[in-house]
Amino acid sequence: MPGPTLSELKTKVEELQTSLDAEQQQVADALAAKDTAIAEKDAIIAGAQSTLESLNTTITSLEALVAEGGTAEERQAILDQISAAKADLEGTIAP
Numbered sequence: 382m383p384g385p386t387l388s389e390l391k392t393k394v395e396e397l398q399t400s401l402d403a404e405q406q407q408v409a410d411a412l413a414a415k416d417t418a419i420a421e422k423d424a425i426i427a428g429a430q431s432t433l434e435s436l437n438t439t440i441t442s443l444e445a446l447v448a449e450g451g452t453a454e455e456r457q458a459i460l461d462q463i464s465a466a467k468a469d470l471e472g473t474i475a476p
Contacts, residue, residue, distance in 0.1 A: 433470065440467050 385393070440463055447459045 436470055437467070 443463055444460060447456050447463070450456075451459070
C-alpha cells in the first residue's frame with residue numbers, strides 16, 4: 382500500500398500550521414488578558430493605597446483637633462473611635 386501523495390502531505394502540513402496558528406493566537410490572547418488583569422489590579426491597589434494615605438492624614442488632623450478641646454475622657458473616647466476606624470481601615474487595605 383503506497384503512502385500519502387505529496388499533495389496529501391502538503392494539505393496535512395497546512396492543516397497543522399493552521400491549527401498551530403490558532404493555538405498560538407489563543408496563548409497570545411490569554412497572556413494579553415492576564416497582563417490587562419494585572420494592570421487593573423495594580424491600579425486598584427494604587428488607588429486604595431492613595432485613599433489609605435489620605436484617610437491617615439485625616440485621622441492625624443482629627444487627633445490634633447481632639448487634643449485641643451473637651452475633657453480628658455471626651456478626648457480619649459474620640460481618640461479610641463479614631464483608633465478603631467484606623468485599625469479597621471488598615472485591616473481592609475494593607476499599606
